[in-house]
Amino acid sequence: DAKTTQPTSMDCAEGRAANLPCNHSTISGNEYVYWYRQIHSQGPQYIIHGLKNNETNEMASLIITEDRKSSTLILPHATLRDTAVYYCIVRPATSGTYKYIFGTGTRLKVLA
Amino acid sequence: EPEVTQTPSHQVTQMGQEVILRCVPISNHLYFYWYRQILGQKVEFLVSFYNNEISEKSEIFDDQFSVERPDGSNFTLKIRSTKLEDSAMYFCASSNGGEGTGELFFGEGSRLTVL
Numbered sequence: 001d002a003k004t005t006q007p008t009s010m011d012c013a014e015g016r017a018a019n020l021p022c023n024h025s026t027i028s029g030n031e032y033v034y035w036y037r038q039i040h041s042q043g044p045q046y047i048i049h050g051l052k053n054n055e056t057n058e059m060a061s062l063i064i065t066e067d068r069k070s071s072t073l074i075l076p077h078a079t080l081r082d083t084a085v086y087y088c089i090v091r092p093a094t095s096g097t098y099k100y101i102f103g104t105g106t107r108l109k110v111l112a
Numbered sequence: 113e114p115e116v117t118q119t120p121s122h123q124v125t126q127m128g129q130e131v132i133l134r135c136v137p138i139s140n141h142l143y144f145y146w147y148r149q150i151l152g153q154k155v156e157f158l159v160s161f162y163n164n165e166i167s168e169k170s171e172i173f174d175d176q177f178s179v180e181r182p183d184g185s186n187f188t189l190k191i192r193s194t195k196l197e198d199s200a201m202y203f204c205a206s207s208n209g210g211e212g213t214g215e216l217f218f219g220e221g222s223r224l225t226v227l
Contacts (some may be wrong), residue, residue, distance in 0.1 A: 036216075042221065043203045044216070049215060096143065096214075097160040097207075098160075101157065
């Protein structure tokens with residue numbers, strides 16, 4: 001089973017920042033936090049990942065608490081196209097195959 | 113930007129028929145996966161594949177399922193005798209498997225409808 005807990009759903013106004021929380025209180029020291037999203041029935045899309053430090057890329061920012069027990073994905077200026085299910089997943093920092101386990105995620109609805 | 117491609121996008125078949133779903137992973141990736149998603153449910157892991165053999169499989173991946181990388185570019189999922197409950201979206205994914213950077217790249221999926 002997934003080792004993360006996320007709210008079932010959230011709404012966000014278009015143009016505002018969307019802050020999606022994730023609880024991973026049992027995370028191990030060698031586990032990364034990954035975020036994916038699934039728009040409608042398309043294939044999941046990688047967004048960002050991090051270990052300890054905050055990360056930013058062209059899609060989003062990832063804020064990880066100092067104790068690493070929770071994190072927040074930030075979409076700085078949400079658009080209607082960001083409406084999707086967002087998944088927070090932890091995985092070990094090992095190379096090779098890894099079966100990402102998807103939970104139920106957070107269904108984000110961006111409102112016009 | 114490189115992408116994972118899947119064919120067909122939608123296949124309708126009769127129960128008991130064999131189905132082959134095809135995937136072309138990103139060219140320099142070494143690790144390949146199949147996932148499925150029954151309508152309204154979670155994305156579920158089926159199988160991972162590396163170096164021409166299965167690395168791991170879920171309990172869903174029973175003897176009716178098989179995977180193959182026949183020619184160095186395609187990665188296929190075969191369902192030998194389809195059942196109604198096999199109706200789902202099937203996603204192929206690939207990764208370079210790097211430590212801490214092994215993000216999965218998914219295809220757009222193949223929708224299988226079993227009648």
